[in-house]
Amino acid sequence: MRRYNKTVATFALVVTVVAGTAGWASGSSQQAVTGGPEGVRAWVAAGLPDPAGVTAREVSEFFRSLTSPQQQELIRLHPSVVGNLDGVPVHLRYAANARSLKGDPRFVGRQVLAYDPRGRGQVAVVEGDLERAAHVAVVVPGSDVDAGHSASLVRKAEALHDASGGRTAVVAWAGYTTPVGVGVDAATGGLAEAGAARLVRFVDGIVAAGAPEPAVFCHSYGSVVCGLAARDLKAKDIVVHGSPGMRADNVAELRTSARVWAAKDPDDWISKVPNVRLLGLGHGADPTDPEFGARPVPAADARGHDGYFAPGTQSLRAFAAIAEGDVE
Known part of the structure; x- marks a missing residue:
């Protein structure tokens, strides 16, 4: 009985804190963003590696197999994927995101x-x-x-x-x-x-x-x-x-x-x-x-x-x- 009472008291304390009566701010429910980046359907339709089926290491190896002009073409055609695809060389991700952001003042420079x-x-x-x-x-x-x-x-x-x-x-x-x-x-x-x-x-x-x-x-x-x-x-x-x-x-x-x-x-x-x-x-x-x-x-x-x-x-x-x- 004592253990039960302790559990109930603990639960009440947690609910009290979550509800904000202990000084916390209230929060709104959020839906987590999951899955591949924006534009991934067009990327996969072009015959490029599906992010859902490859590792970051395999992505890295794929990009290293490309010539520089081929890499730049992917940035031009699929900037949102290249900029968010884990395993892509860092400098290529920078370039792709700069293209996607198009001078957004929050991230200039x-x-x-x-x-x-x-x-x-x-x-x-x-x-x-x-x-x-x-x-x-x-x-x-x-x-x-x-x-x-x-x-x-x-x-x-x-x-x-x-x-x-x-x-x-x-x-x-x-x-x-x-x-x-x-x-x-x-x-x-x-x-x-x-x-x-x-x-x-x-x-x-x-x-x-x-x-x-x-x-x-x-x-x-x-x-x-x-x-x-x-x-x-x-x-x-x-x-x-x-x-x-x-x-x-x-x-x-x-x-x-x-x-x-x-x-x-x-x-x-x-x-x-x-x-x-x-x-x-x-x-x-x-x-x-x-x-x-x-x-x-x-x-x-x-x-x-x-x-x-x-x-x-x-x-x-x-x-x-x-x-x-x-x-x-």
Whole structure:
């Protein structure tokens, strides 16, 4: 009876938080964008490799088999596919997305590695030289980030790139359908499951194109995405910050060979979120709990829930050191 009462009380607490009566904002339900990029039907009809049936490595090999004029012709005829097809050489994706964006003022002068206008829009922007950098990082956001609301994510990529002395190429990856606000979508795993598959494929693509395995930095709901992706993710490090949980009770359950790190500053409101999983709600154990087994990242001077990349903070310095492999 005592155990039953505890379960009921926990469920009530989760529902209270999700409903917003504990200070969370309400959120609207989102439909995850899945499948191949826009224009894929015409691409397949032209006899080109179906993205649904090939690996990122096979895509890379296909493009390397083409002459430069053939590659340019594919960019001209199928820019949305070339720009979003994981495994395509980086410089070709930049060129294809520049063609698709046609001077969109949000991304003028940016290295856009992916751009998908479907839904609320998805985008991946690169700071640094992804084709030559010895170290690569991918920054995965939480709620409310999309192609039209990616400026704060790009600033994080810039801050990490600068903190590494320019030695680390950093991808700001708004490549999945994020929750809007902090409602039921943010408290459940549906969008994270779809996002995890996209993240795995994206990282497969940059590695197939010649980049080293990245350090992946996962914020808030993005850490749920990374937790679900961890088993298949080609990453040397997974770093979660402001995490509500990774859908695992401990590092071993993630089944990853990557080093797992966790940060949470004392003022982060995420601490008020119950670390439970019950009837599909909640994301499980706190990754900063010593029993979880993640390596701690100093974050005492980070700023609230979204300030882990603030210049001059311990957390940003630690992130740069992790990205460069300078810490054990």
